[in-house]
Amino acid sequence: MIRTTRSGKAIGVLAVGTAVALLATGCSRGGGSGDGGDGGAAASPGITDTTVTLGVTTPLSGGTAGPGNCTVAGLVAYMGAVNDAGGIEFGDGKTRTVEIEAFDDTYDPQKALSNFQQNASDVFAFTSGLGTPTNRAYREAAIADEVPQVLVMTGDPIFSDREESPWQLGFVPIYQNEGAAFGELLAESGEELTVAVLSQNDDYGEGYVEGFKEAIEGSSVEIVKELTYEATDTSVDAQLTELAATDADVFFNAMSITPLVISAIEKTKELAWSPSWFLPSNTSSPTAILGPAGADPAAGFYSVSFSKAPQSPLYAEDEDVKTFLAALQEYSGDYTTTPDFPHCMWSYMVGATLEEAFKNTEEPTREAFMEALRNIEGLQAPLMLEGTEINTTEDGLPAVSTVVVQKYNGKGYDSVEAFG
Amino acid sequence: MSQTSFSPDLTAAVTTVPFQRRTPWWVWAIGAAVVLLLVVAPLVMDIPTNQMLARVGVFAVAVLGLNVIMGYTGQVSLGQIFFLGFGAYVTAYGVQQEWPILLTFVLAIVLPGVAGLIVAFAAARLGGLAIAMVTIALPIIGVPLAKRLSDLTGGSQGISARFSDAPEWSGLADDQWQYYLVLLIAAITFVLVYNLTRGKFGRALAIVRENENVAKAMGISPYRYKVMAFTIAAMIGGVSGFLYMVVVQYTSPETLAFHHSINLLASMVVGGAGSIAGSILGGFYYVFVPNLTNEIAPTLTALIQGIILLVVLFVLPGGLASIPHRIRRMLRSRRADTDSSPSHSK
Numbered sequence: 070m071i072r073t074t075r076s077g078k079a080i081g082v083l084a085v086g087t088a089v090a091l092l093a094t095g096c097s098r099g100g101g102s103g104d105g106g107d108g109g110a111a112a113s114p115g116i117t118d119t120t121v122t123l124g125v126t127t128p129l130s131g132g133t134a135g136p137g138n139c140t141v142a143g144l145v146a147y148m149g150a151v152n153d154a155g156g157i158e159f160g161d162g163k164t165r166t167v168e169i170e171a172f173d174d175t176y177d178p179q180k181a182l183s184n185f186q187q188n189a190s191d192v193f194a195f196t197s198g199l200g201t202p203t204n205r206a207y208r209e210a211a212i213a214d215e216v217p218q219v220l221v222m223t224g225d226p227i228f229s230d231r232e233e234s235p236w237q238l239g240f241v242p243i244y245q246n247e248g249a250a251f252g253e254l255l256a257e258s259g260e261e262l263t264v265a266v267l268s269q270n271d272d273y274g275e276g277y278v279e280g281f282k283e284a285i286e287g288s289s290v291e292i293v294k295e296l297t298y299e300a301t302d303t304s305v306d307a308q309l310t311e312l313a314a315t316d317a318d319v320f321f322n323a324m325s326i327t328p329l330v331i332s333a334i335e336k337t338k339e340l341a342w343s344p345s346w347f348l349p350s351n352t353s354s355p356t357a358i359l360g361p362a363g364a365d366p367a368a369g370f371y372s373v374s375f376s377k378a379p380q381s382p383l384y385a386e387d388e389d390v391k392t393f394l395a396a397l398q399e400y401s402g403d404y405t406t407t408p409d410f411p412h413c414m415w416s417y418m419v420g421a422t423l424e425e426a427f428k429n430t431e432e433p434t435r436e437a438f439m440e441a442l443r444n445i446e447g448l449q450a451p452l453m454l455e456g457t458e459i460n461t462t463e464d465g466l467p468a469v470s471t472v473v474v475q476k477y478n479g480k481g482y483d484s485v486e487a488f489g
Numbered sequence: 490m491s492q493t494s495f496s497p498d499l500t501a502a503v504t505t506v507p508f509q510r511r512t513p514w515w516v517w518a519i520g521a522a523v524v525l526l527l528v529v530a531p532l533v534m535d536i537p538t539n540q541m542l543a544r545v546g547v548f549a550v551a552v553l554g555l556n557v558i559m560g561y562t563g564q565v566s567l568g569q570i571f572f573l574g575f576g577a578y579v580t581a582y583g584v585q586q587e588w589p590i591l592l593t594f595v596l597a598i599v600l601p602g603v604a605g606l607i608v609a610f611a612a613a614r615l616g617g618l619a620i621a622m623v624t625i626a627l628p629i630i631g632v633p634l635a636k637r638l639s640d641l642t643g644g645s646q647g648i649s650a651r652f653s654d655a656p657e658w659s660g661l662a663d664d665q666w667q668y669y670l671v672l673l674i675a676a677i678t679f680v681l682v683y684n685l686t687r688g689k690f691g692r693a694l695a696i697v698r699e700n701e702n703v704a705k706a707m708g709i710s711p712y713r714y715k716v717m718a719f720t721i722a723a724m725i726g727g728v729s730g731f732l733y734m735v736v737v738q739y740t741s742p743e744t745l746a747f748h749h750s751i752n753l754l755a756s757m758v759v760g761g762a763g764s765i766a767g768s769i770l771g772g773f774y775y776v777f778v779p780n781l782t783n784e785i786a787p788t789l790t791a792l793i794q795g796i797i798l799l800v801v802l803f804v805l806p807g808g809l810a811s812i813p814h815r816i817r818r819m820l821r822s823r824r825a826d827t828d829s830s831p832s833h834s835k
Binding site for chain 2: 138180213
């Protein structure tokens, strides 16, 4: 501990005061935006006649850094190529290049809000950021300041509710969409199927089950048993034993925890129960989960997706994939040059969606941008699977709400038309 | 390290009032100027700066709470963020249930305080690392608990509470109102802790920190003082949680994640352990450095923060608050040099 004499304290206080004073220097309060409204709409912050600046607040360090870096990498890759080609011609006739400023929030809600507050005056729109709590943390501030917070990577439905979130739009499918896609596949089969459900006891698991139930309503598909587990559980053996006793045809497993999924696959084999499986998109990785768990493709492992998998041999020669990988190599060195997480592909699609919106932005204002963004229909962004599209016109749904059901083939996934 | 120089009379530290010099006039002048500056500042500064300063206030209080238990009492606590999160949740829930804001504020202090007291009963019996382990458990239990009690906490999607918008009559903008609210509550908390640590209570804590056997011999129960310090730290954590909601207006299980506790600890050490000014500087560090590193290189934030932390610890082991002390010592030794060797003109 330091010696605490009064004058020492005073010097300490003086140091703080000086720091405050230094901060105060140069910042004078005055209405920065909104003035100069002579003829036509004044340009919003973050946009000039030649550039537009996008902000991304996302985890670039810490536990979620992997997917977080990907949410910037794909976007930077897409816009890098666009800028090299001259930029985007906006709806007002001016051609602008796109600058991307990334901010690290380490998945901390407080830092995400801080990033928003410190930079909202230089950024035209915030986009592509990953995380439900972080995006939620500045949602209300974005609404209050009328700053777009669009195409964000969260399955939380609130971002796609127009009444609650007038300046927001989610990008990735909400949990319900995924559950519903699989439910529809089962319902369409017309077979009499029994389903055992295991879900995580939170909004994640509930979302999947809700979508699934809605889709199978009135069909010949029947849920015979429904159990839950806690996200903190280290084993679900008890639940699996109980579910195996039903000997259901299908096992709907809304689980978000990688090791639990692996042990669940192994345990069911032990119990001699061999249902068809449904796994959520984020816990269905062929290399990280199904392979290590020794999943038998013959049992039928289903998941959903809307993006092509660059690692899959199926798409090795695909034009989109080749362009994407090359762009990632060339422009995204600061973040990641290999698409380790699907978020890399997703943020690449975000780039394409933003380009489409910018082309239709009639005035250099945030209002005009939001209007253009909410008006995209049937856009097939690069890397999207056939049967999926960007549609921003429907209230309550994120930009991508269609997913394709896929089946594990031992190496990767193939799209399937029918169950069985 | 101790502020009490050792004398043969072991009870001197508690029984005698420390020698105090008369405060020179310029200390008061500077103090008044700083207060004036803090009060006038938000009226002239731009919105992001005010918002940042308000956040500094929030985390300065959080670091202050940690300082009470760690800096002044010497007990390792890695659970401080839990009390901040608890206070934030209580505030958010109170606002949602439309309780009077004063009641919410009081509960946001009392409930974390009670939680702190209960934990302290167990933790304070243990020594050293065992206390650290018990306190680690708090945020580790807190996160899944916050997710599980979704009726109260909003689950993993968190809970928003907008209650700190400027009222009409104040004529202030939202950011100014929030700044003043934080300034007022933080200032009161700091004054209370300042008085607490300089009085008999503070001196007892210092003895407990330095040597528990000596404390016992003097009739100071280390257990009792540790429990009290822990409870006070938890209550201050609750205050910072309330302020967190004033400024951030949103909380989620992520708010009380364990690694934030480590960040608070780092901020306390960088600011200066066992020092009031150090807590304020710690708040600055907690808020300002991530912003700064984002400006330098957003992908290298963790690395740069690590380097800053190491540099501060190497150059100033006593934290930023020890700078004046360092300067004074340097001046004194130079003066001593010139006094003792007047023949050598430099």
